[in-house]
Amino acid sequence: MSRDIHAMSKQAFSELEAVFARMAPDTADRMCDAILAAKRIACYGVGREGLMMRALCMRLMHLGLDAHVVGDMTTPPIGEGDLLLVSAGPGQFSTVLALMGVAKEAGAKTLVVTAQPDGEAPRRADVVIHLPAQTMADDTGGSVSLLPMGSLYEAAQLLFFDFISIILRERTGQSPEDMRHRHTNLE
Secondary structure, three states, X not given: XXXXXXXXXXXXXXXXXXXXXXXXXXHHHHHHHHHHHOOOEEEEOOHHHHXXXXXXXXXXXXXXXXXXXXOOOOOOOOOOOOEEEEEOOOOOOHHHXXXXXXXXXXXXXXXXXXXXXXXXXXXXXXXXXXXOOOOXXXXXXXXXXXXXXXXXXXXXXXXXXXXXXXXXXXXXXXXXXXXXXXXXXXX
């Protein structure tokens, strides 16, 4: 039995729209403020959330910011004035909690993007960015997204992070061409 892709896309886009409708109005500004206040930014996430964090880090680099992905061999140490930007959709991951501890001990600020703002990682963070979307922490039972497991959260992250890059671009007085100029030529 074949599914109607058009109907599926309408439902998925409706679910995404609902995520953004439930976000606090100042969410993007708070994230942009934290990013712009940082000397250096280190991004981290696990699984598909990690892929979204890598996408965000790439956009931050396109903006000319000193941004790195935790775990890459070229990532410098984090310290005073820096920001550890992590994703913990379900509210915690053991590696996220461990890295937050290292960052705090080194004097860096922490920002957690999450769907579960009462989770352990958000409780430890300096800044919490709440994306109210389904993750694997709540993908069973009552009202469940068409998208599997944590995909609604991850799709919301991808869009939200690009919105963040647009706002940052405007706040820093850059053009789309400025960002494009920083895109790699090694593809």
